[in-house]
Amino acid sequence: MSEVRTERIGSTLLITIDRPRARNAVNAAVAAQLAAALDELESDPTLRAGVLTGADNTFSAGMDLKAALQGESPEIPGRGFGGLTEAELAKPLIAAVEGFAMGGGFELALGCDLIVAAEDAKFGLPEVKRGLIAAGGGVIRLPKRIPHHLAMEFLLTGEPVTGRRAGELGLVNRVTPAGDAAAVAVGLAEKLAENAPLALAAVKKVVRAADPAAVQREEIKKLMQSKDVREGMTAFAERRAPKWTGE
Numbered sequence: 001m002s003e004v005r006t007e008r009i010g011s012t013l014l015i016t017i018d019r020p021r022a023r024n025a026v027n028a029a030v031a032a033q034l035a036a037a038l039d040e041l042e043s044d045p046t047l048r049a050g051v052l053t054g055a056d057n058t059f060s061a062g063m064d065l066k067a068a069l070q071g072e073s074p075e076i077p078g079r080g081f082g083g084l085t086e087a088e089l090a091k092p093l094i095a096a097v098e099g100f101a102m103g104g105g106f107e108l109a110l111g112c113d114l115i116v117a118a119e120d121a122k123f124g125l126p127e128v129k130r131g132l133i134a135a136g137g138g139v140i141r142l143p144k145r146i147p148h149h150l151a152m153e154f155l156l157t158g159e160p161v162t163g164r165r166a167g168e169l170g171l172v173n174r175v176t177p178a179g180d181a182a183a184v185a186v187g188l189a190e191k192l193a194e195n196a197p198l199a200l201a202a203v204k205k206v207v208r209a210a211d212p213a214a215v216q217r218e219e220i221k222k223l224m225q226s227k228d229v230r231e232g233m234t235a236f237a238e239r240r241a242p243k244w245t246g247e
Contacts, residue, residue: 004033005055006040011048012189013041014182020056025064026082026104028072035076035083041091045246048193048200051185052084052112053096054105057178059121062103065130074104081136085111088208090201092192096185097121097163098178107136110145113204115172116185117163123171124160146171196228197246 007014015037017024026034041050054060063074063081080086081104095101095109097117102124109115109123117123125134125142133139134155143151146169154161167175176184192200202219209215223229227247235242 003030004037006037009186010190011193012186013047013050015050015052016055017060018055022064023058023061023100024054025061026074027064027067031074031076031083035079038087042089048197049092049189051094051096051189053182058099059097059101060105060108061100062105082108084108085137092200094185094189096181098181103127104136107134107138110137110141116174116176116181117166117172118178118181119164119175120178121163122160123166125154126158129158196232196244198223198226198228
């Protein structure tokens, strides 16, 4: 039985963690299937962006502790927790959060490029309450996304905040009424898809680079030699929408 479902909506791949009885907690099967879904997104040239969400109005409760106690690993070597948190994806990925995004679930959202959240969603990193730290990217990424002391409050107290509060903190891109996160995220993904795929990939590569200036110079050089940059300029001059080929 599949733990992760995929659905194509236009040029967007909607990826849904589907373990509602376990609040979409991540076990070995979820990690493997989520990694496979991300491979599908990356390898298909007709797909321009992905949306990650969870079934039954819950994003993810994080690591499946019962499975972990039985020796299962929710990590994929080289790709991190859930096959996502250390993956270097070229295409944009948007988290659509309803309900709980706790622990590793929050870290999956942080591993995405954009976050859309329902106003009553719950974001939290409760690892310290279990004797752990948020080692799936939470400790590293969160202080880079919001002010230091606010991030430390998340990490040291383990207490959750609502989607509305996450929006006030600048942690999420869009706050929606309950039940609308996925639809808004897909709309945002389709908006991203209007832009040149090579340019989107280059933005992501430069942002995550250890030496962004050097990587930026190399990426600009490659973009200026691409067919898409000529198409973008021509379309602007001709006052029409560009037709991207990813070449």
